[in-house]
Amino acid sequence: MNKLQEIAWKEKFPQNAGEIEISARLELPRRIDLHQIPWIRPLLQSRWPQFLIRSLTLAGFIFTIFAGLFGSRVGSHNFAIIFVWIAWWTALKLAFIPLGGRSWCSVCPIPLPGEWLQQGGILEKSRRRFGLNLRWPKRLKGSWLQSGGFLLIGLFSAVTLTDARVTAWVLLGLFGLAIVLSLVFERRAFCSYICPIGGFTGVYAKIAPVEVCVIDTAICAAHSEKTCYQSCPWGLYPLALRDSAQCGLCMECLRSCPSDNIAVNLRPFGTDLAAERRGSRSFGRLDEAFLALVMLGSALAFAAVFTGPWGSLRLAAFAIGSPAWLLYGLGFLVLNLVILPGAFTLAVWAGRRWSCGKAQLRRAIADQSQALLPLGLFAWIAFTISFAFPKMNTVLSVISDPLGWGWNLLGTANSTWSPDVSAFSPGLQVALLLVGLFWSASVAQRLALTNTGRTLREILPVLAFCLAFSLAMLWLLVG
Amino acid sequence: MNRETRLKWSLAWRWLALVGLALLIMVLPMPVNATTPVERTFQIEASQFAYSPAVLSVNPGDRVTIELLATDVVHGLSIDGYAIEATSDPGQTARLTFVANRGGSFRFRCTVTCGNLHPFMIGKLQVGQNELLWRGALLSVLMLVAGVWGVRK
Numbered sequence: 001m002n003k004l005q006e007i008a009w010k011e012k013f014p015q016n017a018g019e020i021e022i023s024a025r026l027e028l029p030r031r032i033d034l035h036q037i038p039w040i041r042p043l044l045q046s047r048w049p050q051f052l053i054r055s056l057t058l059a060g061f062i063f064t065i066f067a068g069l070f071g072s073r074v075g076s077h078n079f080a081i082i083f084v085w086i087a088w089w090t091a092l093k094l095a096f097i098p099l100g101g102r103s104w105c106s107v108c109p110i111p112l113p114g115e116w117l118q119q120g121g122i123l124e125k126s127r128r129r130f131g132l133n134l135r136w137p138k139r140l141k142g143s144w145l146q147s148g149g150f151l152l153i154g155l156f157s158a159v160t161l162t163d164a165r166v167t168a169w170v171l172l173g174l175f176g177l178a179i180v181l182s183l184v185f186e187r188r189a190f191c192s193y194i195c196p197i198g199g200f201t202g203v204y205a206k207i208a209p210v211e212v213c214v215i216d217t218a219i220c221a222a223h224s225e226k227t228c229y230q231s232c233p234w235g236l237y238p239l240a241l242r243d244s245a246q247c248g249l250c251m252e253c254l255r256s257c258p259s260d261n262i263a264v265n266l267r268p269f270g271t272d273l274a275a276e277r278r279g280s281r282s283f284g285r286l287d288e289a290f291l292a293l294v295m296l297g298s299a300l301a302f303a304a305v306f307t308g309p310w311g312s313l314r315l316a317a318f319a320i321g322s323p324a325w326l327l328y329g330l331g332f333l334v335l336n337l338v339i340l341p342g343a344f345t346l347a348v349w350a351g352r353r354w355s356c357g358k359a360q361l362r363r364a365i366a367d368q369s370q371a372l373l374p375l376g377l378f379a380w381i382a383f384t385i386s387f388a389f390p391k392m393n394t395v396l397s398v399i400s401d402p403l404g405w406g407w408n409l410l411g412t413a414n415s416t417w418s419p420d421v422s423a424f425s426p427g428l429q430v431a432l433l434l435v436g437l438f439w440s441a442s443v444a445q446r447l448a449l450t451n452t453g454r455t456l457r458e459i460l461p462v463l464a465f466c467l468a469f470s471l472a473m474l475w476l477l478v479g
Numbered sequence: 480m481n482r483e484t485r486l487k488w489s490l491a492w493r494w495l496a497l498v499g500l501a502l503l504i505m506v507l508p509m510p511v512n513a514t515t516p517v518e519r520t521f522q523i524e525a526s527q528f529a530y531s532p533a534v535l536s537v538n539p540g541d542r543v544t545i546e547l548l549a550t551d552v553v554h555g556l557s558i559d560g561y562a563i564e565a566t567s568d569p570g571q572t573a574r575l576t577f578v579a580n581r582g583g584s585f586r587f588r589c590t591v592t593c594g595n596l597h598p599f600m601i602g603k604l605q606v607g608q609n610e611l612l613w614r615g616a617l618l619s620v621l622m623l624v625a626g627v628w629g630v631r632k
C-alpha cells in the first residue's frame with residue numbers, strides 16, 4: 001500500500017465525487033487566490049525565483065556555520081549568534097509565521113542538498129536519483145519527535161543561543177541529519193517529522209492568512225495520475241490537506257496540476273482553528289496538542305531564563321552538566337511533560353464532565369488544544385520583543401564585522417544605535433498577550449458551540465488554564 | 480424587530496459594555512499608598528552573569544543611589560526608561576544617583592560585553608506598585624469574557 005492509499009480522504013472522494021457540486025469559491029469565502037493575480041502567477045509557476053532565494057539562504061547558512069566556527073567567540077560580535085538568534089528568530093516569529101505560515105519552509109536551505117541528491121537534479125527531477133527512498137516508520141509519524149527536538153533546544157538554550165561554536169555545530173548537525181534522512185527516507189522526512197522549527201512553524205501556520213488548497217475537489221477526484229501528490233516533496237496530497245500545518249508552501253503541486261486547480265489563497269487569520277473545511281471539521285491531533293503545550297511551556301521557560309532578573313536560574317541553564325543545570329533541566333521537563341499537559345488534561349476532563357460531554361478524552365484534548373495556538377503565538381511574539389529588540393544594534397554591527405575580526409565593511413561596526421523600546425515595549429507586550437487570550441477564548445467558544453452546545457460549562461476550565469498561562473507570562477514579561 | 484436584528488443589537492451592546500469596561504480599567508486611578516520620598520542606597524554586586532541583589536524596590540519620588548561593584552570582569556548597569564548608566568571595573572565601585580520619578584517595573588541591564596550570557600544579565604527596579612501588571616491582569620479577565628461573550632451563537 002503506498003502513502004496515497006493510506007489517506008482516508010482518497011478513498012472517500014472518488015465515491016462522493018458526483019455529490020460534490022458546491023463551488024469551492026462559495027465554500028471558502030473571503031479568499032484571494034494569489035495564483036490568479038497576473039503578475040504573481042509567473043513568480044509562483046516558475047521554480048527560478050524560489051531557487052534564487054533558497055540559494056541565497058543556503059549561502060547565508062553556510063557562511064553562518066563558517067562564522068560560528070571561525071569567528072569571534074563573543075556572541076554579540078559573531079554573525080552566527082546575531083543573525084540566527086536575533087535577526088532570523090525575530091523575523092520568523094514576527095513576520096514569517098504570523099503573515100506567511102510555513103513560508104520560511106519554502107525558502108529554508110537545510111533540506112536543499114538532500115533534496116537535490118534525492119531527486120538527482122537541482123531544478124528538475126532526473127532519472128539518476130540517490131537514496132534508499134524508504135517509507136518513514138509509521139510509529140514515528142506526527143510531531144512527537146519535533147516536540148522532543150524543541151525540548152532539547154530548551155534544555156540547552158542558554159548555551160546554544162549564546163555560544164557561536166555551539167550554534168554552528170547545531171546547524172551543521174541539522175544540515176547533516178537532513179541530508180542523511182533524505183538519502184535513507186523518501187521525501188522530506190527531516191522537515192516533516194524531525195525539524196523542531198518545522199514543528200514550531202507548522203503548528204502556528206494554522207493561524208496564518210495563507211493556504212494552499214484545491215479549488216474544485218471533483219476535478220482532483222477524477223484525476224487518476226495525481227501529479228500533485230507525485231511532485232510534492234513533502235508527500236502531501238492537496239485534496240487531503242486538513243489544514244495548513246503540514247504544507248511547506250513549495251508550490252510544486254501548483255506547478256504540476258494540469259487543470260490549474262490549486263489555489264494559493266490569502267484568507268482570514270485563524271481560518272484553520274475550529275473551522276469547517278470541505279464540510280468536515282478540522283480536528284486537532286494529540287501530537288499537535290502536545291506540541292502546542294510544549295510551545296507554551298518553552299515560552300514560559302525562555303521568558304524566565306532570558307528576560308527575568310533571576311541570575312541563578314540563568315547560570316543554572318548555562319552550566320550544562322552541573323547539578324544546578326540538572327535541576328534546571330528537571331524543572332523544565334517537569335513543566336513541559338507533567339505540569340502543563342497534566343493541567344490541560346485536567347481542564348478538558350473537568351469541562352467534559354461538567355458539560356456531560358460524550359467525546360473521547362483524547363479527542364477532546366486534541367480538539368480543544370486548538371485554542372492554545374493564538375495564546376502561544378502571541379506569547380512568543382511578546383517574549384521576542386523584550387528578548388531581541390534591545391539587541392537590534394548588534395545586527396548593524398555584525399553586518400560590518402561578521403566574524404568579529406575588527407573589520408568595518410559598511411562603516412557600521414561601531415554602531416551604537418538601538419531602538420529604545422523601553423518606553424512602549426511593556427505596553428505592547430501586554431496588548432499582545434491580551435490579543436492572544438481573546439483569540440484563544442473565542443476559538444474555545446467556537447469549538448464548544450460546534451461540539452456540545454453547552455458552551456461555558458465545557459470551556460470554563462480550559463479558559464481558566466489559558467488565563468493562568470497568560471497571567472504567568474504577563475508577570476514574567478512586565479512584572 | 481426580527482431575531483437577526485435583535486441578535487445584532489445584543490452583540491453591539493455587549494461590545495459597547497466591554498469596551499467601556501476596558502477603558503475604565505485603563506484610565507481609572509489605582510489606590511496609591513502615599514509615602515514621603517526618602518533616600519535609598521543599594522550596594523549591587525555584579526558578576527558573570529547576575530546582579531546581587533537583582534530586584535530593587537523603591538517608592539515613587541525616592542532618591543536612589545546604586546553602588547555598583549564588579550567582582551570579576553568589567554560590568555555596567557543601565558535602567559530601561561531611565562537614561563542613566565554606570566560602569567564598574569573589577570573591585571571598583573561606581574555610583575549612580577537618580578530620582579525614581581517613573582512608576583512601574585523596569586529592567587536594568589549590563590552595558591559592557593562581559594561574556595556569553597551578557598545580553599541576558601538583567602535585574603529589576605520596582606518603583607511603587609506595578610500598575611501595568613495589575614491593569615493587564617484585569618484586562619486579561621475582561622478579554623476572556625469578551626472572547627466568550629463576543630462570539631455569536
